[in-house]
Amino acid sequence: MARGERKLGExxxxxxxxxxxxxxxxxxxxxxxxxxxxxxxxxxxPVFLVLSKKDLADPDRTGVWLDGLRAGAGxxxxxxxxxxxxxxxxxxxxxxxxxxxxxxxxVGVVGIPNVGKSMFLNKIxxxxxxxxxxIPGITREVGWYKGNGFLVxxxxxxxxxxxxPGVHQVLSWLGCAKADVVGGYENxxxxxxxxxMARLLWGKVVDVWSLPDSEDALESVGRRLGCLVAGGxxxxxLAARRFLESFASGKLAxxxxxLPGDPIHAALNI
Ligand SMILES: Nc1nc2c(ncn2[C@@H]2O[C@H](COP(=O)(O)OP(=O)(O)OP(=O)(O)O)[C@@H](O)[C@H]2O)c(=O)[nH]1
Ligand SMILES: [Mg+2]
Numbered sequence: 001m002a003r004g005e006r007k008l009g010e011x012x013x014x015x016x017x018x019x020x021x022x023x024x025x026x027x028x029x030x031x032x033x034x035x036x037x038x039x040x041x042x043x044x045x046p047v048f049l050v051l052s053k054k055d056l057a058d059p060d061r062t063g064v065w066l067d068g069l070r071a072g073a074g075x076x077x078x079x080x081x082x083x084x085x086x087x088x089x090x091x092x093x094x095x096x097x098x099x100x101x102x103x104x105x106x107v108g109v110v111g112i113p114n115v116g117k118s119m120f121l122n123k124i125x126x127x128x129x130x131x132x133x134x135i136p137g138i139t140r141e142v143g144w145y146k147g148n149g150f151l152v153x154x155x156x157x158x159x160x161x162x163x164x165p166g167v168h169q170v171l172s173w174l175g176c177a178k179a180d181v182v183g184g185y186e187n188x189x190x191x192x193x194x195x196x197m198a199r200l201l202w203g204k205v206v207d208v209w210s211l212p213d214s215e216d217a218l219e220s221v222g223r224r225l226g227c228l229v230a231g232g233x234x235x236x237x238l239a240a241r242r243f244l245e246s247f248a249s250g251k252l253a254x255x256x257x258x259l260p261g262d263p264i265h266a267a268l269n270i
Contacts, residue, residue: 004156005034007142008041011153014106016098017076018044021111021120024051024080026257027065029170032110033160041110046076048095052116055082056250061259068260083119092124096149104151113137113157114176121145121152130154134249136176170257175248179241186218189240192247193217196255204253218243 018041023030034041049069054062062080069078077094099105107124109117113136122128125147131138139156146152159177160167171177172188179188196202197217205211211220222228222239229235246252 002156002158004142005158008034008108008110008153008155011142012041012044012108015044015108015153016100016106017046017048017095018108018110019048019050019120021050021052021109021115021117023115023174023176024054024057024062024065025255026170026174027051027069028258028260029167030112030115030174030176032112032158033163034110034158041108044108046098047074048091049075049078050091050116050120051078051080052083052120053250054080055085056254058254058256061256064259065256081120083116083123088120088123092148095124099149104146104149106151106153108153108155110155111157112159112171112176114174115157117157118154121154124148125150125152134175136178173244173247173257175245179244184237185240185244186236189218189221189243192244193221195257199257201255204255208253 020032020035022032035047036042051062051065057080066078066080069075077091079091081088095105095107109121111117114134118130118132118139121130122132125145127147129145129147130143136157139154141156143154144151145154157176159171165182168177169182169188169191172179172182173192179185182188182191193202196205202217209221209224211217211224218236218239219234221243222234222236225239225242227235227239227242
């Protein structure tokens, strides 16, 4: 069992509520293994679900996800948020109804790496206390933060060691897992381009980046981004890295990779 998971398991009995953070672009693939694992967290209720990075997702598809998740059993509330810009006042009010009279509300924030757990925590405690960063693995330890009537546990992102290569592929596209687990940047980028083409989402990228028509999409991306070496040859490794970084940080276009009942790793066939 990972160290973070063990530590969380030790404090679970002290928590009043749990917040699971997932990425709105792939709410199925970015679900936390802790919610179904042996850590003991899954028995804790109520659970609030936050779909982060709403600004990077397709708004219509986010609506479909919200309807589906709200209709399903189990969550006290489900919200999609752009954590850079949206307020969390409504969510705070709902959560605060559960506060014991004599002390703060104790909240555990869980999720896989890089989904925005620390950013969400900072929003509800009202201060930028927990470190936030654009690469997975920024939060290394379980830590407590106080503010606004909350006592919140931040936790390191935990991946499911048993999830298959398809899920890892998706997580590498979203910046939640490193590309080396799926054979490096070039493999990950080519797989993402193929996926976007197969799902008719590539056109959005072509529009935003004004890509020329080409047989080799990664080659076009490399030229567009100026990833060239001597003789005007595209450095494919660099092009792949820049492309993946742009996709993960939403610079391409708002894209949602999966819909309820349509987990993409099944479609990836790997
Ligand atoms: N555009 C956008 N970026 C977000 C949003 N939420 C988080 N981010 C970005 O996502 C990255 C990860 O945020 P963190 O709060 O560090 O994520 P974490 O889940 O704590 O990550 P680990 O500690 O590494 O597990 C940062 O670059 C944030 O700026 C959001 O709603 N929209
Ligand atoms: Mg963190």
